[in-house]
Structure formats: C-alpha cells, structure tokens
Amino acid sequence: MRKKQKIMLVRILAAAALLIAMNFVPAQGWIRFVLYLIPYLIIGYDILWKAIKGIKNGQVFDECFLMAVATVGAIALALYEKSGDYKEAIAVMLFYQVGEWFQSYAVGKSRRNISDLMDIRPDYANVELDGRLEKVDPDEVEIGSMIIVQPGEKVPIDGVIVEGDSTLNTSALTGESLPRDAKPGDDIISGCINMTGVLRVRTTREFGESTVSRILDLVENASSRKSKSEDFISKFARVYTPAVCYAALALAFLPPLVRMIVLGLPAGWETWIYRALTFLVISCPCALVISIPLSFFAGIGGASNAGVLVKGSNYLETLSKTRTVVFDKTGTLTQGVFEVNGIHHNEIEDQKLLEYAALAESASSHPISKSLKKAYGKEIDRTRVTDIREISGNGVTALVDGVEVAAGNDKLMDHLGIPYRSCHSVGTIIHMAVNGQYAGHIVISDIVKPRAKEAVRMLKRAGVRKTVMLTGDAKKVADQVAKDLGIDTVYSELLPADKVEKVEALLKEQPEKEQLAFVGDGINDAPVLRRADIGIAMGAMGSDAAIEAADVVLMDDDPMQIAKAIRISRKCLGIVYQNIVFAIGIKLICLFLGAIGIANMWLAIFADVGVMILAVLNAIRALFVKKL
Structure with a gap:
C-alpha cells in the first residue's frame, strides 16, 4: 500500500469514527454544525478543493463538482430546516472516498503486474x-x-x-x-x-535499442491507444455530466414553480432541492469513467505478466473479435529447425552434392540454408564461392570452385529450363543442378512444434471459425502439416508478396464485425503482420521486426500462447460490457426513483459508490489469467 493510500485510509477511519461518535454527543444548533463540519472536512477537503480548481480552470462538470454541490447543498438544507441532520452529507463524501480508495488500490494492483515486468530493467x-x-x-x-x-x-544489453x-x-x-x-x-x-x-x-546493440528497452516502452505506452469502448465512455461522460447537472437544476426549480404558479399549491422547495441533490449524487459517472479504463489496464497488465504484450486496449478489443487466424508455417507451427534426412543423386557422391549445396547457400541466413551448412559439418570457405545470385522464392545460383551450381525448388529448375526428377518423400525438396545438368535433390524436413496441434484445437474452442496456413513450402509438405494439425485451409508455394495478397483476399471474405489475425515470426512477415486486422508475432524475443510490426507480441514460441491471448482479450471485453450494462442500468433506475422522490440520499450513495466499488472489483478480475 502506497503512502497516499495509507493517509486516505486513516482519513476514512477517522471520519467514520467521528461520525459514529457524534450520535452520542448531545450538542445542538451551531455547535452541532461545527462538530459535524470536522469529519466532513477531514474526509472531503480535497474534493472541495478540486471542485474549486475545476471551476477556476473552466472544467466545471466532473465528479468532484457533483459531490461538492450535493454535499454542501445537503448541509445547507439541514441548516435551513434546523434539523441538524448532517449525517447524509458526510456519509456521501465518506463513501465516495471509500470508492476512490478501492479504485486506487485496484489500479495499484494492476500496475504491480506491469511493475513486475519493469523489474527486468537492469540497474548497471x-x-x-x-x-x-x-x-x-x-x-x-x-x-x-x-x-x-x-x-x-x-x-x-x-x-x-x-x-x-x-x-x-x-x-x-x-x-x-x-x-x-x-x-x-x-x-x-x-x-x-x-x-x-x-x-x-x-x-x-545500445541499451536504448535493446530488447528490454523496447518491451518496456511498448508496455508503458499501451494505455495511450484507447479502444472504441474507452472512447465511447470518455465522450459519454463529457455529454452526460453537464446534462444531469442541468436536469438536477430543472428538478430543483421547475416542479416548485409549477406547483406555486400553475396549481396554486405550496412550492415545497426543500423537498425538490433535496431530490435534486439526491439526483446529483446518483448521477455521478464514477463507475463508468473509472472501471472501463481500469478493466483494459488490468487486462493489459495480466496479459503482460503471462508473456503476452498488447500494444493498446484497441488491439485487445480487436483481438476479442478474431474469428479467422492465419498462420505462417515455419517458426510458427513448426520449429523452423530443418534437418537433412535424404540425399538422392544421379552420378555424384552424397557428400559432394551436399558440399555444393552448402557452399551455394553460404550467404543466406534462411533456416534451410542453415540446415544444409549444418549437415555439411565443415567450415564454409567463402573464397570458393563467387557470383551468388538469389532468386526470391526460388533458390540460388553460384559458382563453386568455378563450377555452375543451382540449388532451389521446382520453380528454379523451370526458370533455368532444367528437367528434374520428382520425389515421393515428404519434406522440402532442394533440387541441385551442376553445370546446367540435373544432379539430384536433397530432402529437408521441418519439425512440427509439440503443442501446435493442441493450439489449433484450443483456438477452435475459443470461437475461431477458420484457421489458414500460408507457406512457401511445397504443396505436398504443406498439405501433410495442415492435415496433421487440423488446419482448415492451406496455401502453399507462396512468394512473400503472395502472402499479402492471400491475406487481403481473406479480409474481403470476412463478415463485417469479425476480425482476422495473422500469426508470424515477425522477421520476414512484417508486411502481412501490418496488413491483417491484428498482427501477432510469436517467439519474438529480440526481434525488432516483431516488436515494430505486430500489434500483439507473444514472448514465447509456444503456439498455445495464441489461444491464451484471445482468451485474455475476450475475458477483458466481457468484463467491460458487464460493467457498462451494470453501471448504466443501476444509474437509470436510481435516477428515476430519485426524481419521483422514492430514492433518498442513502440509496444515492449505493447508486454511486456501491456501483463503483462493485465495478472496480469486477475489473480486477481481468488481472488473473488461467494457465492453459
């Protein structure tokens, strides 16, 4: 508990104790007024001061103004009627501060999750x-x-x-x-x-560009990107608060004037002013203004603690509406760890064919190139390789010891006009040509991630209607992986630009209120991550492209994290909608009851503070994330 929260707790307890003690003090008149004024000022001096500052700055219509007018009005009414019943005014201010304390505690709790993340910042x-x-x-x-x-x-660093x-x-x-x-x-x-x-x-890297700095910057700035729900509440409060102030003013003066002038009856000013003050207390929009942003803040905090970094509450809202998930294959559903498990050749030795492939691919950092170099097992002498030319989505050509070598897929062989032999093995086939003649092929297989199949199943359980896989891999390999994992649709043999086109086509097929998420490794998928409704980069520790391009960054390479991210977002949005319906519903009912004189100041306290406390406690639930 922070120092400010401790001071407020002491003020609440002191004011409550004095309010109870006043029931046993037989004071009357002005002495009674002064004695009751002490607990009122102990608990409410800061609210009164904020209301005065708001009036000075031209920002009149806020909750402090409503509380100040309602409680000062109630005290003035008690003085006018000489009833000496100041309890209601003090109780309104007391319970309002109790609600504020709960809200402060809830924000502190959700901030603690982010503070835990901030502990990764090194001191030296x-x-x-x-x-x-x-x-x-x-x-x-x-x-x-x-x-x-x-x-x-x-x-x-x-x-x-x-x-x-x-x-x-x-x-x-x-x-x-x-x-x-x-x-x-x-x-x-x-x-x-x-x-x-x-x-x-x-x-x-320099510290400012390191992973820890980027992550902290991402989380710290997440609250600046507001969701549609938060924007709605902000706009609603700006219109709602002045409207209820004018409504309360009308309630205080119009009915008495109508009774006095039109009906010739006693005006009953005290009754209607009391109803107007009750109306003001009920109308305070604290529950909405506080609980909705707090729900999103808690959701982002809970997600970050689970290794899911969401760049803003707007992305949390979009993620909750995701019904189509598009996967990149390599590094997302598979480990991206390619292993050579077959060499089929014509008249050249296995090791020589592998040597040509490894040297030709020596300049590439692609996982397939790395697997070839790993299988070769010897140090690569780059001086033996010249004239390396990479053909995007096809393969490479190079001169190795002066010999023309081509290594790539079917498209490369077609491009070079070299007849090739198909292979019945399931895997990525690297066709090899030496001096313009087909020399054989190397079979490379990727390994599916252990929990990928379960991850797809969990997405279906989370309400995802359609799963799609995009890959540049051969159709036979892609179809086999999709079948094993339970993917609905697969598009294979795609160039990087083709992936963007496929996502754009899928976006056009989407129903208006549904969203499409693309999941990639964040390095070569940046264009698609940006083009999708929401981009999710997984296993992105240290990846600049992931942190820059994606809207949601999963810090682990476990595909189960995708379902977890969607589940977190839906839980958070569910809490937001619960709070909106609950807060507005109770307010409208109590406003009506207050206007017709059924609701008194004590019911007004529940309609304001009680609803706020319940909404805040509900918002805190967004912090807690169940493990899959």
Whole structure:
C-alpha cells in the first residue's frame, strides 16, 4: 500500500469514527454544525478543493463538482430546516472516498503486474576494462563492448556470448519458468536473469535499442491507444455530466414553480432541492469513467505478466473479435529447425552434392540454408564461392570452385529450363543442378512444434471459425502439416508478396464485425503482420521486426500462447460490457426513483459508490489469467 493510500485510509477511519461518535454527543444548533463540519472536512477537503480548481480552470462538470454541490447543498438544507441532520452529507463524501480508495488500490494492483515486468530493467552493466570490472550505467555501454554477467544478475544489453555456459531465467519476458541453456556463440537478450555460470558477452546493440528497452516502452505506452469502448465512455461522460447537472437544476426549480404558479399549491422547495441533490449524487459517472479504463489496464497488465504484450486496449478489443487466424508455417507451427534426412543423386557422391549445396547457400541466413551448412559439418570457405545470385522464392545460383551450381525448388529448375526428377518423400525438396545438368535433390524436413496441434484445437474452442496456413513450402509438405494439425485451409508455394495478397483476399471474405489475425515470426512477415486486422508475432524475443510490426507480441514460441491471448482479450471485453450494462442500468433506475422522490440520499450513495466499488472489483478480475 502506497503512502497516499495509507493517509486516505486513516482519513476514512477517522471520519467514520467521528461520525459514529457524534450520535452520542448531545450538542445542538451551531455547535452541532461545527462538530459535524470536522469529519466532513477531514474526509472531503480535497474534493472541495478540486471542485474549486475545476471551476477556476473552466472544467466545471466532473465528479468532484457533483459531490461538492450535493454535499454542501445537503448541509445547507439541514441548516435551513434546523434539523441538524448532517449525517447524509458526510456519509456521501465518506463513501465516495471509500470508492476512490478501492479504485486506487485496484489500479495499484494492476500496475504491480506491469511493475513486475519493469523489474527486468537492469540497474548497471559490468564492463571489462583493463582486466577489471567496472559497474556503469547501461546507457553508457557502446556496441562491441565486453560485459560480464555474473550469476543472479540481469542481462543488461543484447549481445553474443563469447565465453561461459549457463542457464537463463526468461520468466519475466515469456511468463514461463522453464530455464534456457546458453553457450558460447548464442545470442542473449536483455531482461533475462543469469542463473548459474559467469558469461562474457559482446554487446550488439545500445541499451536504448535493446530488447528490454523496447518491451518496456511498448508496455508503458499501451494505455495511450484507447479502444472504441474507452472512447465511447470518455465522450459519454463529457455529454452526460453537464446534462444531469442541468436536469438536477430543472428538478430543483421547475416542479416548485409549477406547483406555486400553475396549481396554486405550496412550492415545497426543500423537498425538490433535496431530490435534486439526491439526483446529483446518483448521477455521478464514477463507475463508468473509472472501471472501463481500469478493466483494459488490468487486462493489459495480466496479459503482460503471462508473456503476452498488447500494444493498446484497441488491439485487445480487436483481438476479442478474431474469428479467422492465419498462420505462417515455419517458426510458427513448426520449429523452423530443418534437418537433412535424404540425399538422392544421379552420378555424384552424397557428400559432394551436399558440399555444393552448402557452399551455394553460404550467404543466406534462411533456416534451410542453415540446415544444409549444418549437415555439411565443415567450415564454409567463402573464397570458393563467387557470383551468388538469389532468386526470391526460388533458390540460388553460384559458382563453386568455378563450377555452375543451382540449388532451389521446382520453380528454379523451370526458370533455368532444367528437367528434374520428382520425389515421393515428404519434406522440402532442394533440387541441385551442376553445370546446367540435373544432379539430384536433397530432402529437408521441418519439425512440427509439440503443442501446435493442441493450439489449433484450443483456438477452435475459443470461437475461431477458420484457421489458414500460408507457406512457401511445397504443396505436398504443406498439405501433410495442415492435415496433421487440423488446419482448415492451406496455401502453399507462396512468394512473400503472395502472402499479402492471400491475406487481403481473406479480409474481403470476412463478415463485417469479425476480425482476422495473422500469426508470424515477425522477421520476414512484417508486411502481412501490418496488413491483417491484428498482427501477432510469436517467439519474438529480440526481434525488432516483431516488436515494430505486430500489434500483439507473444514472448514465447509456444503456439498455445495464441489461444491464451484471445482468451485474455475476450475475458477483458466481457468484463467491460458487464460493467457498462451494470453501471448504466443501476444509474437509470436510481435516477428515476430519485426524481419521483422514492430514492433518498442513502440509496444515492449505493447508486454511486456501491456501483463503483462493485465495478472496480469486477475489473480486477481481468488481472488473473488461467494457465492453459
């Protein structure tokens, strides 16, 4: 509990104790008024001051103004009637502050989830200078510096491990507690906690561009992107508050004037002014203005704690309406770990064919290229390779030791006019041509992620109508993966530009109120991530393209996180709609009862503070995310 909350709690308890004690004090007249004024000012001085400041600044119609007018009016009415019953005015202010305290506590609780994420911000970096360690601010560390990360310390800046083996705790980034092994040559990202060995790391980015800085910036700015529901509530409050003030004014003066002038009856000013003051207390829009943004804030906080970073409440709202999910295959549904599991050749040896393929692909960072180089198993001598030419979506051609080598798919062979032999194996087929003659092919298979099939099933359970897979892979491979995972529709042998066209076509087929989500690895899928209604980048730790292009960033590579993200968004939106219906419904009923004289100030307190507390408590539920 923060210091401000503790002070407010003391004020609430003190005012409540004095209010109870006044029932046993036999004071009358002005002495009674002064004694009751003490608890009123203890609990309400800040509300009165805010109301005065609002009037000075021209921002009259807010909840502080409504509370001030209602309670000061009730006290003035008690003085005029000489009833000495000031309890209602003090009770209104007291319970209003109780509601504000609950709201402050709820915001603090949801902020705590984001604060937990903020704990990944490193305080220092150990820079190695002349054989000794010096603690410096991470902002001062330049690219290429050598830093030491000791056991128990946070990794301050992105880099590459030069020396040392360890395990890393990535729970602050992914929401999962499973540690990850780290060894020399591995990339390491800021925000992880080094658990065991000492690591020497060469930095590859400045602190301002590191993963931890980007994530913190993303979460801190999430509240600036408002959803349609939040915009509606803001606009509603701007119109609603002045309207009820004028309605209360009309309720205070019009009926008495009609009774006195038209009907010739006693005006009954006290009765109607009391009803107007009750009307003002009931009309205070606190429950809506506070609980709706709080629901979204809690939803974003709960999601971030589960490793799902949502860039704004507008994306949370869009995600909840998702009925079509489009997947990129490699790295999303499959591990992106390709292994050579077959070499079929004509008159050339297996190892020689693999050597040609590995050297021709030596300049590429594509997973297939990496698998070829890994299968070759020897150090690549780039001086042996010249005239490398990559044909997008087809493959590569190059001169290896002066020999013309082509490595790619069917389209590359067709492009070069080289007859090729089809293969019955399921996998990615890399056709090879040497000096313009077909030399054979290499079969490479990707590995489906362990929980991919379950993830697709969970999406269907979450209300997703259609699942689609897009891939540049061969039709036979794509169809097999789609069948194994239960994907509804698959489009294969696509170039990067074709994926955008397919998503645009799917968007046109979408019903108006439904949304389409694209899930990719965030590196080569940036155009599609931006084009979809909502882009989801998964397994995006350290990926600039993911954080920049996607609307939702899943910090783990587990496809089950997609269903979790949708479930979080729907729970949050459900809470928002519950609060809207509940708050407006109770307000309208109580306003009507107050206008006709059935509701008194105590019912007004429930209609204002009681509804707000219930709505705030309901909003807090968005913080809690069940594990799948």
